[in-house]
Amino acid sequence: MCLGVPGRIVAVAEEMGVVDFDGVRREVCLSFTPQARVGDYVIVHVGFAISQVDEEEARRTLEILRAIPGGLDEVSR
Amino acid sequence: MKYLDEYRDPVLARSLVDQIRAAATRPWSIMEVCGGQTHTIVRQGIDELIPVRMVHGPGCPVCVTPLEVIDRALAIAARPEVIFTSFGDMLRVPGSTSDLLSAKARGADVRVVYSPLDAVRLARTHPEREVVFFAVGFETTAPANAMAVIQAAAQRLTNFSMLVSHVLVPPAMVAIMESASVDAFLAAGHVCAVMGWTEYEPLAARYRTPIVVTGFEPLDLLEGILMAVRQLEEGRFEVTNQYARAVRRTGNTAAQDAMRRAFRVADQTWRGIGPIPASGLVLAPEFAAYDAVLRFGVDGVTATEHPGCIAGDILRGTRTPLECPSYGTACTPRRPLGAPMVSAEGTCAAYYSAGRTPSP
Numbered sequence: 001m002c003l004g005v006p007g008r009i010v011a012v013a014e015e016m017g018v019v020d021f022d023g024v025r026r027e028v029c030l031s032f033t034p035q036a037r038v039g040d041y042v043i044v045h046v047g048f049a050i051s052q053v054d055e056e057e058a059r060r061t062l063e064i065l066r067a068i069p070g071g072l073d074e075v076s077r
Numbered sequence: 078m079k080y081l082d083e084y085r086d087p088v089l090a091r092s093l094v095d096q097i098r099a100a101a102t103r104p105w106s107i108m109e110v111c112g113g114q115t116h117t118i119v120r121q122g123i124d125e126l127i128p129v130r131m132v133h134g135p136g137c138p139v140c141v142t143p144l145e146v147i148d149r150a151l152a153i154a155a156r157p158e159v160i161f162t163s164f165g166d167m168l169r170v171p172g173s174t175s176d177l178l179s180a181k182a183r184g185a186d187v188r189v190v191y192s193p194l195d196a197v198r199l200a201r202t203h204p205e206r207e208v209v210f211f212a213v214g215f216e217t218t219a220p221a222n223a224m225a226v227i228q229a230a231a232q233r234l235t236n237f238s239m240l241v242s243h244v245l246v247p248p249a250m251v252a253i254m255e256s257a258s259v260d261a262f263l264a265a266g267h268v269c270a271v272m273g274w275t276e277y278e279p280l281a282a283r284y285r286t287p288i289v290v291t292g293f294e295p296l297d298l299l300e301g302i303l304m305a306v307r308q309l310e311e312g313r314f315e316v317t318n319q320y321a322r323a324v325r326r327t328g329n330t331a332a333q334d335a336m337r338r339a340f341r342v343a344d345q346t347w348r349g350i351g352p353i354p355a356s357g358l359v360l361a362p363e364f365a366a367y368d369a370v371l372r373f374g375v376d377g378v379t380a381t382e383h384p385g386c387i388a389g390d391i392l393r394g395t396r397t398p399l400e401c402p403s404y405g406t407a408c409t410p411r412r413p414l415g416a417p418m419v420s421a422e423g424t425c426a427a428y429y430s431a432g433r434t435p436s437p
């Protein structure tokens with residue numbers, strides 16, 4: 001039940017939206033991520049977006065992981 | 078899929094494993110709080126690759142929902158006017174004599190919903206029936222369940238109610254810090270996506286225990302473990318955030334607002350663990366009319382656990398499923414004796430589906 005899965009918003013209509021999970025589309029309530037727009041990624045849990053994925057942070061984490069060894073201290077702050 | 082596949086890269090995983098091996102000079106005990114994390118760790122065999130003792134935490138809402146509450150759900154679902162709605166993984170949790178799936182087979186109208194808003198919709202489209210939603214979960218699920226009752230009230234639905242059994246993570250972590258010997262915690266990333274991590278800062282300082290907010294993919298977990306090990310080796314005990322792409326320090330304030338509107342903090346019993354002060358949520362007084370316990374008068378139900386189940390020790394991290402005499406014999410996912418064998422997030426089910434057996 002606790003699984004939260006990232007997906008991309010493909011439509012927004014007021015508080016509800018449609019999120020694409022790798023081809024599977026579902027109606028999702030967006031009232032907790034009011035700033036999210038079409039094209040943004042959100043983490044969805046039981047039909048609600050609980051967090052917008054920060055693409056800049058996601059890119060940074062991956063860069064640091066790829067630069068191992070030595071780079072990890074940067075994220076641990 | 079974007080934001081999943083990148084965090085499953087086996088080459089990066091191997092280099093993280095090497096880093097952990099190089100960094101850990103002692104067999105530190107690190108507890109992952111959330112059952113979703115347990116699932117990834119056991120399935121990927123992460124705990125078998127690193128010189129760290131991973132202790133599995135109580136973070137499976139299905140597992141910690143008290144037996145009495147399951148029995149109340151069964152009593153309500155048996156009523157002919159009721160459509161009983163629930164997340165799918167609650168259906169096979171054993172109550173003291175039955176489970177919701179068996180009740181459904183006997184004719185009870187039990188329906189699985191994906192979102193709590195589906196239950197509200199059912200109440201609107203079935204005005205002649207009583208629609209009850211089984212509102213269980215941690216802080217991750219609480220805002221969604223809060224929104225369901227807020228919407229039902231806004232729509233003036235009189236045939237909707239909720240059976241609420243909500244648990245809060247930080248008080249359970251305190252209970253574990255007080256009793257068990259865990260050196261560091263991986264905090265549950267999605268709970269923190271909602272709540273942030275400010276609540277953990279005084280805990281890390283008071284118990285001199287590092288807490289690393291961690292995601293759910295293999296690389297997230299390995300990086301979280303490495304961050305915890307580095308703190309332990311350097312004698313630091315801070316809250317740090319591995320899961321920066323999804324979690325901010327103050328969490329999701331819109332979600333917290335909904336929770337605060339619909340719920341109040343209350344004492345809560347955890348199945349297998351017992352009562353923990355201020356560790357749960359109940360409906361706020363203004364939503365008392367939506368409380369299924371009051372509406373159907375099922376308050377008095379009490380129950381006893383199966384004697385062959387050591388779920389309490391499993392949930393506190395003091396024993397593993399391999400130490401349970403019923404594991405894999407009397408207790409399997411098809412015929413679970415205890416809740417940790419039911420949900421994919423339960424430690425016993427995670428061990429079973431990974432094919433783990435006691436070493437002869």
Ligand code: SF4
Pocket residue numbers: 385386387388391398401402403404405408409413414415416417418425
């Ligand atoms: S294996 Fe089954 S009986 Fe043993 S602790 Fe887990 S759920 Fe209980």
